[in-house]
Amino acid sequence: MLNETIRTIMKRYSCRAFTEKMPSDEDLQTITRAALAAPSGVNRQPWRIIVVKNKDIIKEMDDEGMKILAAMPDKSTYERIMSRSGSLFYGAPCIMIISITKAVPAGAEMFDCAIVAENIALAATSMGIDNLICGLAVLPFAGEKGAEFGRRLGFHEGYDMGLGVLLGYAKETGGKPHDLDPAKISFVE
Numbered sequence: 001m002l003n004e005t006i007r008t009i010m011k012r013y014s015c016r017a018f019t020e021k022m023p024s025d026e027d028l029q030t031i032t033r034a035a036l037a038a039p040s041g042v043n044r045q046p047w048r049i050i051v052v053k054n055k056d057i058i059k060e061m062d063d064e065g066m067k068i069l070a071a072m073p074d075k076s077t078y079e080r081i082m083s084r085s086g087s088l089f090y091g092a093p094c095i096m097i098i099s100i101t102k103a104v105p106a107g108a109e110m111f112d113c114a115i116v117a118e119n120i121a122l123a124a125t126s127m128g129i130d131n132l133i134c135g136l137a138v139l140p141f142a143g144e145k146g147a148e149f150g151r152r153l154g155f156h157e158g159y160d161m162g163l164g165v166l167l168g169y170a171k172e173t174g175g176k177p178h179d180l181d182p183a184k185i186s187f188v189e
């Protein structure tokens with residue numbers, strides 16, 4: 001039976017065209033609480049969540065990320081983004097940046113980071129806020145302006161960029177998630 005939680009999970013999809021409308025501070029607060037509720041290995045909680053609502057910083061990070069993408073030898077991702085919107089962040093008015101600190105064993109923090117991202121995405125979906133988990137949000141932090149962005153966003157000592165989650169409202173309703181592939185499931189009894 002589909003309960004409310006399963007319905008939310010099934011409804012979530014990646015939004016790639018946002019209006020300028022900002023989610024309310026109250027809703028953003030609720031989403032950050034859901035983020036903090038994520039499980040993590042040995043409860044290390046290796047994250048800090050930064051809610052970026054500043055239009056100028058978002059645009060600067062977008063431009064820098066696209067510049068880095070355009071300069072990469074493999075142009076396929078750049079061309080894919082250009083064919084969609086020409087924007088890394090699809091016009092989203094808000095990005096929740098998940099910054100992370102290294103775990104032992106190294107790399108384990110990315111599991112924790114991804115679970116936080118999904119908590120954010122599902123909480124947002126349940127509240128009618130469209131969203132997209134954005135791995136390419138690392139790009140602006142990978143170039144010469146990376147440290148500067150980290151400073152402006154208030155990254156804590158020892159924390160690096162993990163994932164971004166774009167939040168806002170879709171330009172067009174009716175966005176659909178990917179098709180499910182039942183062939184990927186097997187049971188051993």
Ligand SMILES: Cc1cc2nc3c(=O)[nH]c(=O)nc-3n(C[C@H](O)[C@H](O)[C@H](O)COP(=O)(O)O)c2cc1C
Nearest residue numbers: 012013014015016132133134135136137176177178
């Ligand atoms: C870790 C992760 C990183 C992602 N990074 C990006 C990204 O940078 N840009 C983008 O457009 N979509 C990104 N996506 C969204 C995926 O492309 C999307 O989840 C997938 O195509 C399935 O579609 P759906 O989310 O609409 O069901 C990312 C998803 C995940 C889980």
